[in-house]
Amino acid sequence: MTSQILDARDVETVFDRASARRFVDAHIAPYANGFEFEGRIPEELIEKMSAAGIWAPFLPVELGGIGMDMVTLGEIHEEVGRGCSSVRSLLTVHTMAAWTVLRWGTPTQREEWGRALASGEALGAFCLTEPEAGSDAAAIQTSATPSHGGWVINGVKKWITNGQRADVYLVFARVNGTIGAFLVPRRTPGVHVRPIPEILGTRASMLAEVTFSDVPLGPSALLGPASGFAAGMVLTGTLDLGRYSVATGSVGIIQACLDACAAYTSRRTVGGSPLRSLQLIQAKMSDMVTDVRAARMLVAEAGRLKDKGDPSTIMATWIAKYFASTAAAVHASEAVQIHGANGCGPEYPVARYYRDAKVMEIIEGSNEIQRITIAAEAYRELNQ
Amino acid sequence: MSEIAKDQVLAFIRGRYPQAEISDSEDIFQLGFINSLFAMELVMFIEKTFAVTIPNDELRIDNFRTAKSMAELVDRLSPVPVEV
């Protein structure tokens, strides 16, 4: 009995790109259009992902992870993103929450949350955006007030991926004139969740608006420092990892477009010859092939720099995310074009890629913010 | 305070801003070089180069104002060298 369970687990465990690909092809990709239609990820898949150990494998063994490196983590997120951007989005925000616990948590906080986040027993969400504050994170209004040795949180967070399902929210709030990160269990009194059912892309990512009304928390809810300088870093570090995951997911979208278009253009004929023999189609295919490789290499470079602890990973990640998300939006649009009317219908996945790719250009630092940040790199050496 | 640590930190800052003439006691925040991105890079640089982990209570702006204060931080965090 025990060995049977172990065998089943072994087959399904995700620990590298190849095992992730098997898992995605078996449990995610064939069903992703259905997830989108239902507007949610079935609980059954969430359980399978937990059994596969996919939620936070970068956590150390003591906390239930396998100490996975960032390059491999990126490859796994790419594969998941190839299958379904909504599932990848859940993985992204969970990763951000788990990484923040690992990087900034006290030993007690790591013990309290590490295992639950590694096993998938507790799913995490990331709460920064508010109805009146997006790109300009410094404008957030949610507040954390010291009270009875702990904290009281008040505010509204909007567009929260997995907000409907998550068990714990990583909430950024104003504290002592700066911004701090707080872990808020969903079952705390005063936490109210309102689903956002209609969204352009990543339609199964269970988005919600989460309201915190006088939410009472203990002293250990504060994750990391609350001094001005350091708090900015918690946010920078967390967003950096989220951006990395979105970059990998964008590579996955381009790969999915490529796979779909290669299959479709081989099958579909016009005037007696397959689409693939048309030069204008070939031009589109060649650009997809080239961009998916370029994007994958930029992502891998960012991952390698992360594994080395090299500070230049932050800019490398911005660049990878900018390139990959922009390319994903272009190629998803072309993929729909190549599929013609079928591209607009529900039977092919390319319409979903198109919707999802657009979202990639907005989240985790919109394209405009990316361009501003990356441009600053051009002038850095000129001192101002 | 370790001179080597101080020089390495200074070299890192100068590497990022080659045109700026920054001394070891100049406040880089006041000079306007710091944004949250560079702050994160500084912390990563220090942790990697000196194989230390900066605990949350040391992540104060005063510890990062100058190359000197960063070198002092490294000293505090590094195990005391054993005399042989």
Ligand SMILES: Cc1cc2nc3c(=O)[nH]c(=O)nc-3n(C[C@H](O)[C@H](O)[C@H](O)COP(=O)(O)OP(=O)(O)OC[C@H]3O[C@@H](n4cnc5c(N)ncnc54)[C@H](O)[C@@H]3O)c2cc1C
């Ligand atoms: C599907 C989806 C999932 C999301 N999930 C999450 C989540 O899990 N957690 C979370 O906290 N947030 C989430 N978000 C919110 C997302 O992070 C924000 O939408 C994003 O940060 C942009 O903020 P905004 O939408 O308020 O746009 P704004 O900041 O209002 O910007 C509007 C437009 O102006 C541009 N702009 C802004 N500032 C500048 C500038 N200085 N110069 C030039 N142009 C500028 C922007 O690029 C954008 O095009 C999600 C959003 C979506 C769509």
